[in-house]
Amino acid sequence: MRSACFRCWPRCDDLLQRIMVRSSPWPERRRQLAMTTxxxxxxxxxxxxxxxxxxxxxxxxxxxxxxxxxxxxxxxxxxxxxxxxxxxxxxxxxxxxxxxxxxxxxxxxxxxxxxxxxxxxxxxxxxxxxxxxxxxxxDDRPLGIPGEQLTNVASARHLVGWYNGLPGCRSPVDLAAEHVVIVGMGNVALDVLRLLTASVDALAGTDITESALAALAESRVRHVTVVGRRGPLQAAFTIKELREQIHLVGTSAIWDGYPFHQLEPLLPDLPRPRRRLTELMVKSARSPRAAERRTWTLKFLRSPLEALGTDAVDQLRVGVNAMDGDHVVGTNQTELIPCQMLLRSIGYxxxxxxxxxxxxxxxxxxxxxxxxxxxxxxxxxxxxxxxxxxxxxxxxxxxxxxxxxxxxxxxxxxxxxxxxxxxxxxxxxxxxxxxxxxGFPDWLRLDQAEEERGRRVGKPREKVVSVDEMRRIIWG
CATH class of the missing domain: 3.40.50.720 (NAD(P)-binding Rossmann-like Domain)
Structure with a gap:
């Protein structure tokens, strides 16, 4: 029989061994066969x-x-x-x-x-x-403060997923808020700040979803405050993100009165990346731009204490901090920051x-x-x-x-x-x-479909945001 099907014998032999591996009641025998084949x-x-x-x-x-x-x-x-x-x-x-x-x-x-x-x-x-x-x-980390369950208190992760077409983040974001507060000073916080304050024209040629682009076109956001519990020397964002925000057309920074001049004597001793980032903040604070369509603030040394509002958030109560060397210490002072949307961005x-x-x-x-x-x-x-x-x-x-x-x-x-x-x-x-x-060849069918949809509207791609629709395109 082996000579009669010589060409396919190795394949048949391999199949036989795999059947034996799966059906064998002896784990050691199954292990040996799995390793030898x-x-x-x-x-x-x-x-x-x-x-x-x-x-x-x-x-x-x-x-x-x-x-x-x-x-x-x-x-x-x-x-x-x-x-x-x-x-x-x-x-x-x-x-x-x-x-x-x-x-x-x-x-x-x-x-x-x-x-x-x-x-x-x-x-x-x-x-x-x-x-x-x-x-x-x-998952995203909660703030762990009273009022976090109020309407329009959400995670920056959800907003990022929403404008990037993540299927689990398809629920619309309410952009009727005029004043938004973002808690956290990492790159994600500055990405969200930039997307909320950028012009729709600047985003139209990107792969942002059409539904997010349409919502941003109707946005009523006028001011965004980014809150961080530590000072400028501990900010987690990088110079690239801050530079983009400072030079964003149609926006201007409102520096909150932080004494940036006190940082100047420290600049020579800072590591190069931190020095360049701090120099950029000092320079921007010294030469504020004229008021624009949208404004933004970096508010340092503030910790969120409570979100206030009846059904939806309308204020954030924060504690005022101070730096003791590299450590954050609280003071007895508190402040109220108006906001109709509160976004937490304190890590995944x-x-x-x-x-x-x-x-x-x-x-x-x-x-x-x-x-x-x-x-x-x-x-x-x-x-x-x-x-x-x-x-x-x-x-x-x-x-x-x-x-x-x-x-x-x-x-x-x-x-x-x-x-x-x-x-x-x-x-x-x-x-x-x-x-x-x-498989990867299967995914390429969806990839091609998204690129084709994007070409029709002048974008690199238009993402499919529904898992069911993804499957329909992939499997024809």
């Missing part, structure tokens, strides 16, 4: 920057290794697609490299698969030699997607040492779910490259999960549970 396989959970950068290093440093890239949405790229501001297209250019990685024969995208629902982390560890968790931080927080995972609920991270998850051989973590929401894409690239190399080194040293089945078997189980994994 396949090269190393790694599962990466999350297809944002952390997931893609880790994948790049794994296939580079571990030749012959295969990587399955899991993503809960039908679309890849994570925060590059849903977190980067629409008017920062240069940052989104990293997707060109990500597409090259996803097109590699060593990489398989499995999008529209939710780890924790369609498959558990424990199952992944039984089907892969290593599992890298890179699914980011999807990771979630536990599987009860079997170790998890630090207070920090919203998976405990790890240099990327190795505590007490779980073959399990790794990278990106914000391992470090918390710190740094920009460049920081994520560096840390994820290091974790990818670590995975490759551990595989070479024989430090891996105790794999007992082939990944294809697990994918079949996932299908039986109702998921229909979206």
């Amino acid at each position: 396949d090269q190393p396989y790694v599962a990466v959970v999350g297809s944002g920057p952390a997931g893609f950068y880790a994948t790049q290093q794994i296939i580079k440093k571990a030749p012959g290794c295969r990587v399955d890239l899991f993503e809960q949405l039908p679309v890849p790229f994570g925060l590059v697609r849903f977190g980067v501001a629409p008017d920062h297209p240069e940052v989104k250019n990293v997707t060109t490299t990500f597409c090259q990685t996803a097109s590699s024969p060593a990489v398989r995208l499995l999008a529209d698969v939710t780890v924790g629902r369609h498959v558990t982390v424990s199952e992944l560890r039984r089907a892969y030699d290593a599992v890298v968790l890179a699914y980011g931080a999807d 927080k990771g979630r536990q997607i599987d009860p079997a995972l170790p998890f630090d609920a207070a920090r919203g991270v998976i405990p790890n040492t240099d990327g190795r998850v505590h007490g779980a051989p073959g399990l790794y973590v990278t990106g914000w779910i391992g470090t918390g929401p710190v740094g920009v894409i460049l920081n994520t690239m560096s840390s994820s490259f290091a974790v990818g190399k670590l995975v490759a080194d551990d595989l070479a040293a024989g430090k891996q999960c105790d794999r007992v089945m082939h990944p294809d078997e697990l994918v079949q189980i996932i299908r039986e549970r109702g998921a229909r994994p979206v």
Whole structure:
């Protein structure tokens, strides 16, 4: 019989072995067969920057290794697609490299698969030699103050997701507020400030969603106050974001009387990035621009105490702080800031997607040492779910490259999960549970459709914001 079907015999033999692996009642026998029939396989959970950068290093440093890239949405790229501001297209250019990685024969995208629902982390560890968790931080940190439940108190994360087309953030944002307060002084806060104060014409040629663009065109926002509990020397935003805001056409800064002149003697001793940022604030405070259509304020040394209002927020009560060296100390003074919308932007927080995972609920991270998850051989973590929401894409690239190399080194040293089945078997189980994994060629159909929709209205793309519509386009 073997001579009669000589050409297909290796394929049949491999299929027979896989059937034996799945049906064998002896775990050790199944493990041996799984290891002898396949090269190393790694599962990466999350297809944002952390997931893609880790994948790049794994296939580079571990030749012959295969990587399955899991993503809960039908679309890849994570925060590059849903977190980067629409008017920062240069940052989104990293997707060109990500597409090259996803097109590699060593990489398989499995999008529209939710780890924790369609498959558990424990199952992944039984089907892969290593599992890298890179699914980011999807929740936002609450302010924890009275009145936070009032109408028009929301997260900056929701606003960012709304104008970037994140399916879970489709509910409209009420922009009837004339005065908006943003609590937090990171880059996300300044992105939201810029989007709320920019002209619609400046955004029309970006990939902002048409629904968000239409809402911003009707916006009544006139002034935005950005509140930070620390001083200018501790502000977390970078000079690029502040410079963009200062030079934004149609807006002007109203500096709140902070004694910036007191910072000038400190400038020579500051690290270069902090010195340049502080010099820009000092210069802008010295030469304020004429009042424009929209204004904004950076209010330092203020801590939110209470959101006030009957049904909707109309004021924020803040405590006045002082700096004691590098430490913030409260005073007995308080102030009221008018606002009809209050946005919290004090950081994102990771979630536990599987009860079997170790998890630090207070920090919203998976405990790890240099990327190795505590007490779980073959399990790794990278990106914000391992470090918390710190740094920009460049920081994520560096840390994820290091974790990818670590995975490759551990595989070479024989430090891996105790794999007992082939990944294809697990994918079949996932299908039986109702998921229909979206591969990279499948996603390209949606990519092309979005670009075509964008061309019709003079934009790089018009994002599809409904998961059901995404699926209809992908599967025809």
